[in-house]
Each structure stands twice: as structure tokens, then as C-alpha cells.
Amino acid sequence: MLNMQSRRVLNEKFFCRDTRVVARELLGKFLVRRVGKKEKALMITETEAYDGPDDKASHAHRGKTARNAVMFGKAGRFYVYLVYGVHQMLNIVTDKNGYPAAVLIRSAGEYDGPGKLSKILRINRQLNEKKAMRTSGLWIEDRGMIIPKKEIKKTPRIGVAYAGEWAKKPYRFVYRGV
DNA sequence: ACGATGATGAAC
DNA sequence: TTCATCATCGTA
Numbered sequence: 156m157l158n159m160q161s162r163r164v165l166n167e168k169f170f171c172r173d174t175r176v177v178a179r180e181l182l183g184k185f186l187v188r189r190v191g192k193k194e195k196a197l198m199i200t201e202t203e204a205y206d207g208p209d210d211k212a213s214h215a216h217r218g219k220t221a222r223n224a225v226m227f228g229k230a231g232r233f234y235v236y237l238v239y240g241v242h243q244m245l246n247i248v249t250d251k252n253g254y255p256a257a258v259l260i261r262s263a264g265e266y267d268g269p270g271k272l273s274k275i276l277r278i279n280r281q282l283n284e285k286k287a288m289r290t291s292g293l294w295i296e297d298r299g300m301i302i303p304k305k306e307i308k309k310t311p312r313i314g315v316a317y318a319g320e321w322a323k324k325p326y327r328f329v330y331r332g333v
Numbered sequence: 334a335c336g337a338t339g340a341t342g343a344a345c
Numbered sequence: 346t347t348c349a350t351c352a353t354c355g356t357a
Binding site: 203205212213214236237238239240241242244246259261268269270271312313314315317318 | 350
Binding site: 217220221222236237238239240241280 | 337338339340341342343
């Protein structure tokens, strides 16, 4: 189900929609990283949606701060932060300007887990607030991969048990998930 | 089951 | 200025 003709770089218009829709539709898209002359493209296989100021699992829940400010801005920019003092988390900002939302990219290609993904792609805070575009060195492409709905699993998000009712919402999307 | 490891945000 | 917390992962 791969149409080799199409290869479209996703832009602000794609990301400026309901963050849950974007999270689901990112499955099967390709995360592309260029460092120097080397380019690596990995198919996205796992995402999570963080949706609005009321979402207790979201960094935006306690209002705008220096760290999460990018979440409140325009869609299509990266939000990268360090968690546990160890791992860089890669997010892409979604939905309307002023409404804080983002999608966490948890897995792509053969790499399972957001920390491992960022390590292999050399993603760090330098990419924070950068636009998802070729000149940033990190972008996302639609390469014509079609993911049937039955191959997508929806589950609660990982590592957000503190978020009460919001921890139970099916905001995690996994391609061929368990 | 637990420690690594450091930025962040809230409290003081 | 201090302090608890954390959208994880590798080792035990």
C-alpha cells in the first residue's frame, strides 16, 4: 500500500487541527532527520495527544511557562523537553494559535520509546520551537502509506497516572499496537 | 524494583 | 534559594 510517487512535506495546515486527529493521522507518516549530509527517515508508529489547558496530563495544564510556551503558539513547530533529567521528548505543536496542544511522537521505525527515538535521531532542545521543515533538519513527510483503521490501537497514555480521569482517555495511538 | 540525572516550576 | 517532580530507560 505504498504509493512511491507521493512525497509531501506536512505543513502547518496538517497540524492545525484537533490534536487527537493529528496524532492518529501521524501514524504511517515519516519522521525525517538530516544531520550534515546524512538523512534518516523513520515511519511513525506510536503517538500521544495532549489536548488543551484542561488536560491534566499536559504541561499546558498549569498555564503558560517558559518551557511550554511553544505549545500555545502556531501549529507545526517542535516542542522538545528533557524528562527525568535523561530523555529528550519530541512533540509537534497542533491545533489553533492560542490553544495549547501537541502530539508526542513515541516511536518510529524500529525504535520503541520516545527517549530512544530522540537519542538515535540526535534530537535535543536545540530543535525546540523550530518549524517542521527541511531547513530545520527535522520534518515529517507523507509518503503515501495508508494505515487501515483496524491496524490502529487506541489506549490510555503512558506515564501520566497523576492526571486522574485524563490519564484514562484513549489518547495514545499505536500502529499494529498490542 | 530502582537509580540515573538535570531542568523546571512552585514554594518559601 | 531550595525542593519535589518528572509525557523514560537500562540494569538488577
